[in-house]
Amino acid sequence: MTGRNSESESVCPLSLGYDFYRDPQPVYREIRGNGGKPTEIVLETGMAYLPPNLKAWLVTSYEDVEFVLRDPRFRKSINEAMPLFAANSPAGARAQGRSSLLYDNMANNDPPTHTALRKPLNGAFTSRAITTKRRVVEELAEAALDAVAGTTDFDLVQDFAFPYSISVICDTLGVPAEDRREFHSWVQTITGEATPEALRRDAAKMVDYLSELLRQKRSGGAEDVLSLLARSLDEPQAVAQAYALLAAGYETTANLIATGMLTLEASPEQKKRLWSDRSLVPGAVEEMLRHQSPFNLSLYRYVTETAVVGGTEIPAGSIVFLAFAAANRDEARFVDPDTFAIDKVRREHLAFGGGIHNCIGKHLARLEAEVAFDALIRRCPELAVRTPAESMRWKASPTFRGLRSLLVGPGPAATAEEEA
Known part of the structure; x- marks a missing residue:
């Protein structure tokens, strides 16, 4: 369900469920039509440490999102947030519980914890460091397409986007393929x-797996990312950081590949231009990031004291989510924001967040997506979406917006070796 619970818009919050996860833009257009101010919401779906029917505030305008990103009253601390999740849930509802140390990572904490957890990783994810990986990433894209060579149709999500992006993050972190x-x-x-x-x-399985892998890394001499974590942090910190990098490091890129392809299919002239000129790929990827925003909502924040945002008072103790996908279509910031245009490079988007929590893997994500579409264009010249819109299944997540599958075709006509 997505919509007002009664006729009184000033009292009842927006209830956000599967329709919102599939396509959040109608909700964002409704909020913009009502002035674009911070809006009370209920998130119907519980996941991880979030309880079902969590009451929160949704910030949607570009200006307001940037304000919250940099205002120290809006904080992240998983330990301090847990009782607030319970307090903002219906009577009797319980959060899934912080049942795992996986959640105590840099994405869920502010400085000084965030600083200590991020420091060992900074050098590994710079633009210069990621540029040196291009050849490896290209080889992994070719291998993923080789696996579907000669097929009439293949699943872009399960057969290409996930295997490819997982291979990249495995190689980057040092996880056995x-x-x-x-x-x-x-x-x-x-x-x-x-x-x-x-x-x-x-x-629990993820914790056990990462704990054992990091123990092996700690005693070895490798220089991969997990080895850096193992030698720089204690085991619980290293496990939490490794999980955050694994999950966000491939999920968002895989989702972007699928939603980017879907957007191109809905914009045939743009797709035709891109498929005829691969030099347009970097700009097209940047526009996909803005237009599709693989991070729909941010992870949680809570406000430590009553704060006024965009003329609206948000009470102390409230849970707050930032709608990156709404900010990236804000007409006050972008001209004709709902139009997908691959020759408009609008890098000021917030697809990677901002402030101290800007995505550490943004350079890797851009490289992966650029390499993926370059390979798809070159090896699948007639590629088209086969799945009807009414049959598409979307992930039930307010944060990671992505398809569970997307049938496309025809597949590559030949393997990389045969093509050469």
Whole structure:
């Protein structure tokens, strides 16, 4: 369900569920039509440490999102947030519980914890460091397409986007490629809608797996990212950081590849231009990031004292979510924001967040998406979406907006070796 619970818009919050997860833009247009001010919401779906029917505030305008990103009254601390989740839930409802140390990562904490957790990673994710990985990333894209070579149709999500992006993050972090299927399954449970029992089970499996892998890394001499974490942080911190990098490091890129393809299919002239000129790929990826925003909502924040945002008073103790996907279509910031135009490079978008919590993997995400579309254009010249819109299934997540599958075709006509 998505909509007002009664005729009194000033009293009843917006209830956000599966329709919103599939396409949040109608809700954002409604909020803009009512002045674009911060809006009270109820998130119907519980996941990870969030309880079902959580009451919160949604900030949608570009100006207001930037304000909250930089205002120290809006904080992140997973320990301090847990009782606030309970306080902002219906009577008797319980959060899934902070049942795992996975959630105590830099994305869920402000300085000084955030600073200490992020410091070991800074050098590994600079633009210069990521540029050196291009050849490896290209090889991984080719390998993923080789696996579907000669097919009439293939699943862009399950057969290409996920295997490719998982391979990239495995290579970057130093995770054995043979383990990727297992941790992919665990991540899907943890980041989507799951029963408390399933969540606890797969979170525990992820903790056990990462703990053992990091112990091995600590005693080895490798220089991959997990080895840096293992030697720089204590085990619980390293496990939480490794999980955050694994989950966000492939989920968002895989989602962007699928939603980007879907957007191109809905913009045939733009797709035709891109498929005839691969030099347009970097600009097209930047526009996909703005237009599709693989992070729909931010992770939580809470406000430590009553604050006025965009003329609206948000009470102390409130949970707050930032709508990056709304800010990136704000007509006060972008000209004709709902139009997808690959030759308009609008890098001021907030697809990677901002402030101290700007995405550490943004350079890797851009590289992955650029390499993916370059390979798809070159090896699948007639690629088109086969799945009807009414059959598309979307992930039940307010944060990671992505398709569960997307049938496309025809597949690559030849393997990379045969093509050469």
